[in-house]
Amino acid sequence: xxxxxxxxxxxxxxxxxxxxxxxxxxxxxxxxxxxxxxxxxxxxxxxxxxxxxxxxxxxxxxxxxxxxxxxxxxxxxxxxxxxxxxxxxxxxxxxxxxxxxxxxxxxxxxxxxxxxxxxxxxxxxxxxxxxxxxxxxxxxxxxxxxxxxxxxxxxxxxxxxxxxxxxxxxxxxxxxxxxxxxxxxxxxxxxxxxxxxxxxxxxxxxxxxxxxxxxxxxxxxxxxxxxxxxxxxxxxxxxxxxxxxxxxxxxxxxxxxxxxxxxxxxxxxxxxxxxxxxxxxxxxxxxxxxxxxxxxxxxxxxxxxxxxxxxxxxxxxxxxxxxxxxxxxxxxxxxxxxxxxxxxxxxxxxxxxxxxxxxxxxxxxxxxxxxxxxxxxxxxxxxxxxxxxxxxxxxxxxxxxxxxxxxxxxxxxxxxxxxxxxxxxxxxxxxxxxxxxxxxxxxxxxxxxxx
Numbered sequence: 001x002x003x004x005x006x007x008x009x010x011x012x013x014x015x016x017x018x019x020x021x022x023x024x025x026x027x028x029x030x031x032x033x034x035x036x037x038x039x040x041x042x043x044x045x046x047x048x049x050x051x052x053x054x055x056x057x058x059x060x061x062x063x064x065x066x067x068x069x070x071x072x073x074x075x076x077x078x079x080x081x082x083x084x085x086x087x088x089x090x091x092x093x094x095x096x097x098x099x100x101x102x103x104x105x106x107x108x109x110x111x112x113x114x115x116x117x118x119x120x121x122x123x124x125x126x127x128x129x130x131x132x133x134x135x136x137x138x139x140x141x142x143x144x145x146x147x148x149x150x151x152x153x154x155x156x157x158x159x160x161x162x163x164x165x166x167x168x169x170x171x172x173x174x175x176x177x178x179x180x181x182x183x184x185x186x187x188x189x190x191x192x193x194x195x196x197x198x199x200x201x202x203x204x205x206x207x208x209x210x211x212x213x214x215x216x217x218x219x220x221x222x223x224x225x226x227x228x229x230x231x232x233x234x235x236x237x238x239x240x241x242x243x244x245x246x247x248x249x250x251x252x253x254x255x256x257x258x259x260x261x262x263x264x265x266x267x268x269x270x271x272x273x274x275x276x277x278x279x280x281x282x283x284x285x286x287x288x289x290x291x292x293x294x295x296x297x298x299x300x301x302x303x304x305x306x307x308x309x310x311x312x313x314x315x316x317x318x319x320x321x322x323x324x325x326x327x328x329x330x331x332x333x334x335x336x337x338x339x340x341x342x343x344x345x346x347x348x349x350x351x352x353x354x355x356x357x358x359x360x361x362x363x364x365x366x367x368x369x370x371x372x373x374x375x376x377x378x379x380x381x382x383x384x385x386x387x388x389x390x391x392x393x394x395x396x397x398x399x400x401x402x403x404x405x406x407x408x409x410x411x412x413x414x415x416x417x418x419x420x421x422x423x424x425x426x427x428x429x430x431x432x433x434x435x436x437x438x439x440x441x442x443x444x445x446x447x448x449x450x451x
Contacts, residue, residue, distance in 0.1 A: 054088030077116030123149030128381030185214025216294030239277035339383030
């Protein structure tokens with residue numbers, strides 16, 4: 001077997017079943033009570049960590065499951081004593097879709113750390129790390145680990161040199177690991193090898209890789225990343241793997257057995273864990289993603305799976321589903337005009353909505369969404385490339401885009417939120433839930449406390 005001479009060492013595996021696996025395949029609908037029975041076994045498995053919070057889980061808990069997301073952390077933490085719990089945090093966006101004031105970001109991180117989060121995986125959709133400063137500082141202050149996330153995307157302004165620079169900046173800010181994330185499943189094996197090799201050579205902290213299987217290349221990308229010296233891979237148990245999710249845990253445990261990358265994980269235990277996830281998948285069948293197999297067209301349209309299904313359902317509601325190909329084509333134009341933001345949350349929504357408006361009105365930027373105006377104004381941060389100057393002029397007139405860190409313009413908000421939610425909130429966690437999703441949280445808190 002081909003080994004990289006002298007540098008090979010055991011590869012660690014992070015479980016993303018409880019967050020991104022079920023988010024990708026089962027619409028984030030899995031209830032906490034269905035996770036709890038298998039956690040003791042997962043805790044014995046030797047995972048580097050279990051990612052179980054952040055992303056869409058918080059929103060889904062209060063919107064669809066009538067569960068307190070903070071309770072989920074505590075319940076899981078009670079059982080998983082040996083495995084660090086990780087959450088995905090969108091920097092200054094926290095878990096929502098807009099920038100929050102520093103005091104809300106700080107309070108959120110503090111309460112999440114108290115509830116049981118051990119690792120904060122922090123990113124900014126534009127790689128504007130000014131939007132990560134507050135979250136990173138707050139997590140380090142709470143004595144927790146911080147990992148910096150790079151979002152892989154294809155564009156004229158994104159290249160390996162950029163990822164190396166952002167990784168080094170994250171390390172300077174105090175991050176203890178770097179993640180290289182391919183959210184749309186478009187990373188080819190050769191680029192995975194080159195990128196991991198270059199980033200690994202430029203940093204002194206562990207490097208993780210996280211790929212979705214949408215383009216059918218994730219297993220090969222992981223293999224090349226391992227040969228290039230990656231330290232940790234993110235996987236799901238096979239029951240929640242592939243499709244728009246991630247490569248299967250068991251396959252890598254087997255593939256690496258007997259090599260110097262051997263994970264040392266117990267396959268019999270994996271089988272028991274997977275049995276439980278097979279039952280979960282069957283129980284939540286109604287929410288299962290319709291996407292199966294491989295969509296290599298992702299390399300052309302670059303629309304992540306979640307964004308694609310969103311666009312489909314929006315166009316169906318508008319009775320305009322037959323225009324989906326026009327909208328996908330328009331996504332390219334809008335993204336170029338916007339300076340090539342990666343198509344992850346919230347930019348996938350902003351670009352997708354604007355492309356839809358352009359197509360349905362038959363004219364570009366005849367109507368511009370509030371979010372698109374805020375983006376062009378600089379209120380989400382510094383775009384990776386240059387925004388089309390004519391578009392800036394059209395949207396802002398004589399106004400100039402801001403150049404400061406967007407959160408510097410926001411007044412403290414925690415006490416304002418506390419006053420707004422009033423007696424409905426019984427603790428600071430409730431206030432934060434309200435700050436993230438005011439309308440949904442109001443209804444959730446009324447039901448929770450029988451108000």
